[in-house]
Amino acid sequence: MTRHDLDVLASDRERSDAEERLRAAVGSGRLPLADLAGRLDEVHASRTRGALEQACRGLPRPGPRDSLVVDRPADSRGLVVGVFGGFVRKGPWVVPPRMTVWSMWGGGKIDLTEARFSEQDTEIRAVALWGGTRIVVPEDIEVEVRGLGLFGVFDRRAARRIGRPGTPRVVIKGLALFGAVVTRGKG
Known part of the structure; x- marks a missing residue:
């Protein structure tokens, strides 16, 4: 002010x-x-x-969804696997700073729209082998996508830079081999 x-x-x-x-x-x-x-x-x-x-001295300023980076440990393990099946991670949860997502002959969905982050920078390593992973991201975080689609798709449409200090950043990288890793905004 x-x-x-x-x-x-x-x-x-x-x-x-x-x-x-x-x-x-x-x-x-x-x-x-x-x-x-x-x-x-x-x-x-x-x-x-x-x-x-x-x-209100000494308290953080609230953002559009309050504080997205929290001082709590992650609710989830750093590994999510869907082999010959699927997985879904959604709702309110705390995302670990590094997460690996495997989809092999199956698929899954990681929804970050209600999530909070345990650190400012989060890395999601997504691997889809004859399978698929959908990652849903909210509008108020930065998203960087650096994956490779080899006979598959590694979608970059939801990548965006916000440029506001304190905005959480999610880097999605990995490989889609005869599969797909799709990153989309909510909606």
Whole structure:
């Protein structure tokens, strides 16, 4: 925020957002419960945006889906295999920093749209041998695709660069041999 923005009078909506930010910080363990009442008093007494920022001092700014990089260990092993069968990983989960996905005579889907990341940079190594893997990515992360399709397809259409500091980056690389690794946006 610029100096001018800090002097602008705060709206009821901004106060409500600050309250939610404090409650989320208590829920995630960033702010002790004993500090919540005092900080909420500061929010209710705030007249300006600067005073609201002071009440939320030391807390990360929320993004479009809150914090995408979390201080929790990964929920999933770093290896997912679908041989003569399939796999699905979706919903809320914490992605490991390095993950290998094998599809052989089968297929699977990795859905990152509700996921959080254990590190800023995540590498997914996808191998499809006579099989297929679909990776669904949200719009608010950077995606780099560096795979090779040999008698197969390694789709690069969902690759994008956002250029905002703090945006998680997922690098998808690997091999599709007589198979496919398809990366798509949600929808």
